[in-house]
Amino acid sequence: MPFAPLKNDTFLRACWRQATDHTPVWLMRQAGRYLPEYLATRAKAGSFMGLATNVDHATEVTLQPLERFPLDAAILFSDILTVPDAMGLGLSFEAGEGPRFARPVRDEAGIDALAVPDMDKLRYVFDAVASIRRALDGRVPLIGFSGSPWTLACYMVEGAGSSDYRQVKSLLYSRPDLMHQLLSVNADAVAAYLNAQIDAGAQAVMVFDSWGGVLADGAFQAFSLAYTQRVLSQLRRDGADGQPVPRIVFTKGGGLWLEDMQPLDCEVLGLDWTVNLGQARARVGEGPRGKALQGNIDPNVLFAPPRRIEEEVAKVLNSFGRPHTDPDSTGATHVFNLGHGISQFTPPEHVAALVEAVHAQSRMLRA
Amino acid sequence: MPFAPLKNDTFLRACWRQATDHTPVWLMRQAGRYLPEYLATRAKAGSFMGLATNVDHATEVTLQPLERFPLDAAILFSDILTVPDAMGLGLSFEAGEGPRFARPVRDEAGIDALAVPDMDKLRYVFDAVASIRRALDGRVPLIGFSGSPWTLACYMVEGAGSSDYRQVKSLLYSRPDLMHQLLSVNADAVAAYLNAQIDAGAQAVMVFDSWGGVLADGAFQAFSLAYTQRVLSQLRRDGADGQPVPRIVFTKGGGLWLEDMQPLDCEVLGLDWTVNLGQARARVGEGPRGKALQGNIDPNVLFAPPRRIEEEVAKVLNSFGRPHTDPDSTGATHVFNLGHGISQFTPPEHVAALVEAVHAQSRMLRA
Numbered sequence: 001m002p003f004a005p006l007k008n009d010t011f012l013r014a015c016w017r018q019a020t021d022h023t024p025v026w027l028m029r030q031a032g033r034y035l036p037e038y039l040a041t042r043a044k045a046g047s048f049m050g051l052a053t054n055v056d057h058a059t060e061v062t063l064q065p066l067e068r069f070p071l072d073a074a075i076l077f078s079d080i081l082t083v084p085d086a087m088g089l090g091l092s093f094e095a096g097e098g099p100r101f102a103r104p105v106r107d108e109a110g111i112d113a114l115a116v117p118d119m120d121k122l123r124y125v126f127d128a129v130a131s132i133r134r135a136l137d138g139r140v141p142l143i144g145f146s147g148s149p150w151t152l153a154c155y156m157v158e159g160a161g162s163s164d165y166r167q168v169k170s171l172l173y174s175r176p177d178l179m180h181q182l183l184s185v186n187a188d189a190v191a192a193y194l195n196a197q198i199d200a201g202a203q204a205v206m207v208f209d210s211w212g213g214v215l216a217d218g219a220f221q222a223f224s225l226a227y228t229q230r231v232l233s234q235l236r237r238d239g240a241d242g243q244p245v246p247r248i249v250f251t252k253g254g255g256l257w258l259e260d261m262q263p264l265d266c267e268v269l270g271l272d273w274t275v276n277l278g279q280a281r282a283r284v285g286e287g288p289r290g291k292a293l294q295g296n297i298d299p300n301v302l303f304a305p306p307r308r309i310e311e312e313v314a315k316v317l318n319s320f321g322r323p324h325t326d327p328d329s330t331g332a333t334h335v336f337n338l339g340h341g342i343s344q345f346t347p348p349e350h351v352a353a354l355v356e357a358v359h360a361q362s363r364m365l366r367a
Numbered sequence: 368m369p370f371a372p373l374k375n376d377t378f379l380r381a382c383w384r385q386a387t388d389h390t391p392v393w394l395m396r397q398a399g400r401y402l403p404e405y406l407a408t409r410a411k412a413g414s415f416m417g418l419a420t421n422v423d424h425a426t427e428v429t430l431q432p433l434e435r436f437p438l439d440a441a442i443l444f445s446d447i448l449t450v451p452d453a454m455g456l457g458l459s460f461e462a463g464e465g466p467r468f469a470r471p472v473r474d475e476a477g478i479d480a481l482a483v484p485d486m487d488k489l490r491y492v493f494d495a496v497a498s499i500r501r502a503l504d505g506r507v508p509l510i511g512f513s514g515s516p517w518t519l520a521c522y523m524v525e526g527a528g529s530s531d532y533r534q535v536k537s538l539l540y541s542r543p544d545l546m547h548q549l550l551s552v553n554a555d556a557v558a559a560y561l562n563a564q565i566d567a568g569a570q571a572v573m574v575f576d577s578w579g580g581v582l583a584d585g586a587f588q589a590f591s592l593a594y595t596q597r598v599l600s601q602l603r604r605d606g607a608d609g610q611p612v613p614r615i616v617f618t619k620g621g622g623l624w625l626e627d628m629q630p631l632d633c634e635v636l637g638l639d640w641t642v643n644l645g646q647a648r649a650r651v652g653e654g655p656r657g658k659a660l661q662g663n664i665d666p667n668v669l670f671a672p673p674r675r676i677e678e679e680v681a682k683v684l685n686s687f688g689r690p691h692t693d694p695d696s697t698g699a700t701h702v703f704n705l706g707h708g709i710s711q712f713t714p715p716e717h718v719a720a721l722v723e724a725v726h727a728q729s730r731m732l733r734a
Binding site for chain 2: 164165166169170172173174213215216217218219220253255256273274275276296297298300301303304305308312315319339343345
């Protein structure tokens, strides 16, 4: 059964640097703990992984924010650490502690034992993609995603979140050969994983290099960027319905390296809130090799009253400036988003104010 | 009694962008937990604040790394949070938890009650500066320091370290007027504090904007940089011995904003490891308005074997390139340092390898 035709293609058009009548908006972690209905579904599921591995639950929570807010895209509800979990590292989520691996990888034997996992172990993700795509019924496009090879490696070596990345950087600086071996496996696994999401119905894919920004200059290019490119070079160009699938790369803390990212085989670069959007546009957003830019309001803006949220939305939109409006060509475009995931403490009505402000103000910006 | 004449002025010369025969090196948090002799003194003192508030202990630990390594500068042993402690917020250090304030500041009443503290409450710091300066006996210059107004505000509002800066950013975005009021008090307090350190014998001063990099573009300039400049504009130019006192500003995560920092009334900009030193030199290191640059090796390099440490030192030195060598003019100079504080888990013999590599390689670079 073919998928329903897309009713709102604003997000995809902006990814392809085509003119749109408003700036599309979606929010990293838009399906999440700040929504009471999410907490209710999660309580039913019993745990985070119980939620992520159940197709019906994953479909339900993915669509929840769309019922509240006129967002221009949906994103698969899942976690970036599903791939190393499928490699056998034993993912769990302790209450209030974040993810943890039972069997972190820290030495040559551990890295030698790693391999691209059988994608059948991740079937629950691809089934969720197909289910969500059907449930969306063409309302907005569905974004699939994965952690970047380096970001996965951080968790695989540290075994959990870290404040100093001591274990993974000790390995990197002491045994760069082993780190390259680990990253090669990760890159091929992530590529297979994203391709399976594309086959299942994802209409765009995003690589989250959440921890690329902790690397030193030089190390970032060698140990993160090169492996993100290794993923991108293996991705299918067309989705299940024959439509081309745009690719987004988001490196938190990567603003200094935009010129290094420009040659990446992707359409969109995600930016955090430290980056001036106008400067980023001048650096990598214009011209035939230009990238669409996604971001970048500070999620903490959502704790301010709606009037202040509207002012901060205006600053971000005006910083990017007027997107190109020529229907016959491509040019600089902007996908509005947060600079990182939404906080669990965010008042949902403030999200409504943000989305409305982006739509209304960005139409005026084009008038 | 006048202070002893300075025997090694390499660090100060590099701060003033004068030619030196090697690249001077010191390490952020060089007096610290990675040294067994530090742990022994701390055990005698009973607690971190017991150590910092006792002049003899503070002098002893400040000099400890100089006994082991031929470092080109000493830095006062103290904490960045002494100033808000003197404001009455009640600083303590829980084992393994980092600093904590008993009375964080979160509302209008709390901010209205803040004032520049009586510097007599910080007498223990100024006494330590004078004692250390005497104990150094001219071996190397002594650096005084403070947290930046914004970085102090982060701790004052959050009450402790934070992963998301939700409280302080909520205040910033909801009530920017109150945040400006808080930062004004902090700036005037920091200026008085650094001036008293200069009067007591500090030969250079450094402002640590450890959390400037968590701010959004625009917010950084308004809420961090402007108040760092407010501090700098109030600082005495000459030290207790009539010598001019160079000023260093270090913003962790501030690499995107170097051009905004160039007009700062300071001589040196500190950089973290994400910044390419050669690019930073081209952006702000050359010409009559140029800044000396300090940094920026990843402290995690020190977990690698000495041979690898030497290779990474070479990368950092070569990234900056050959410093200027004209004895009759000023030009681009480099002060070698870590990109952030040294880890407590660092093997001291690896620090020796790093310092030796900087000295030896940087002499060759000039040859």
